[in-house]
Amino acid sequence: MLDAFVNAFWILLDPFRLLMLFSGVAIGIAVGILPGLGGLMGMALVLPFLFGMDAYAGVALLIGIAAAVPSADTFPSVLMGIPGSSGSQATIMDGYPMARRGEAARALGAAFTASLIGGLIGALALSAVVPFARPLILAFGSPELFMLTLLGLSIIGVLSGNRPLKGMLAAVAGLAIGTVGGAPVAAEYRFAGDFLYLYDGLSLVIVALGLFALPEIVDLLARGGAIAERARGLGHGWMDGVRDTLRHKWLVIRHSVIGVVIGAIPGMGSSIIDWVNYGIVAQTSKDRSRFGKGDVRGVIAPESANNAKEGGVLMPTLLFGVPGSSAMAMLLGALMIFGVQPGPQMLTRDLDLVFVIIWSLALANVFGTFICLLLSRPIARLTFVPFHYIAPVIIVIVIVGAWQETRHWADLAFLLGFGLLGWLMKRSGMPRPPLLIGFILSGLAERYLWMSYNLYDWEWLTRPGVLTIGALAVALIVASVRLKRNTSQRAEAIQMAESDKESRP
């Protein structure tokens, strides 16, 4: 185990892989600071260009994006009071008031330092869990793995939207779309008719780009105008911010651990983690009078948790093959592109890759923080570029990227089709992440189901492991729904209290 851990570090030190990690961080920062775009879209954008890369370089690129977004999304939250992504909503509560009184640099300094420490704690927690979880996970059979896949999918379906039924329906629709093409366990082509293009099934790249890249671009364009009309100057006090975080080291550690734990529950989402942590720090601090008016602890707690959660979401992803978030589903999809079978087999056959992911996470957090700190002024200026200058470039890259998939006209037809589908799903309140995750997990779930049925007939449903996971699923779903509801109510109450304060003369 230790050998694999050290070996993975040397693997990642290859110049091309480091370059890919660095490129991922740069892309993550770019999509993180533009509100409306996010890690998922950043990952979808680079998917078409992964072909031909080795798995380590490709994974480093994707992890670089995923790890840098939670740091970079702090810029718009602090400077403009607009969340850069769903995971930086609570940072606004105290970050923006700090910027309004000329302490933006201090808020950003504190946020980036907290993000760095949080990210490293997340990576540490993940690497600590792997050796302990390995024997347990390797004892699982196909029925248990099938139930785990269903468990992850149900939790994501229930939690990712506003309506659990719609989320579950989207997940099942994703599973159904994933059955198009050659059946994994029989020599038969399904739902493809005479259309040769569909014999290989629909491509992850096309589905992901269509569902997540195009709808975001269209909505941002339709909304019109510059992303930021105006923003505060950065001011001074970078080192004060760094010192603030170091002074509150126990706060950083506590919230990083909370971020890891909640992040490990599939589908909890960064906005819940963000608000839970803000709620905890605001409730448990002795002096609460300054929260909402620019208390640096209100920046440190959610930011450390937000970066630490990446270590948490990677736990179910790497250990069980159940994606902890939609971005992690994209990572699983990418692993399949590289011919790596996600799930427990990774812990035996591809242990090096697991540790490369962990090292990438740690290094990406370091790179991301230093880039954000050193290049903060030019990065902050990017938020003033009107989106209609950025959009055509992204559209061209998306379409060219999709074309590279199989170089068939149907690539682009399906891209636009899934784009329209994703956009209509947004309009009709149907969450898109469960559909993508269902699509990605479809092949894996089908194999597990077939093996379970073949080995045990329907008696696999009565195995103790299956029943335990089923009971766990119900308990986890109930608890998560409650936590989500309470967090949303608390977040609304906090925001309403703030707007009341502001409207008072």
Next chain:
Amino acid sequence: MRSRLIGIFTRHLQTPFVLLVLAGLVAVLTISQSFSLGARLFPTVVAALGILLALLELGRQWLRRGAREASDYTDLGDEDDSPLFFAKGLLFFAWMLGFVGLFFLVGALPAAGLFVLAFLTLQFRSPWLPSLGLATGIVILLWGLGQVLQLRWPTPLLGF
């Protein structure tokens, strides 16, 4: 009239959408019955589960008819369901379709340049100079990417 129609469509989109998903799942269930057991098992389980969920969701919508639904969590706000917003969204999809058409007609690199230039100057009335600069930049970027990553482009129908 047109905006009224769009308004009705967006407000009540959720029910036709679920009906569409339901129809798709019924088709999956029906078609998959002609497959062998190995190819049939998973689609049958998935479609049956999906049909049950779709019916439950339709029932929920019927009980809560008239109430507006919030969109999914990735959205920035709920102000985006006006008829004008919907029409604008479709317009941008039409721009993308136009780019795809150009892509096959004149080839990837000229299409990218022409699309960026036309999009900025016609749709957003951007000044010529920055638009031309960006269009040239994207052509150079694509050319560079093509060289480095060995990208292949479609053979243009107009034979450039």
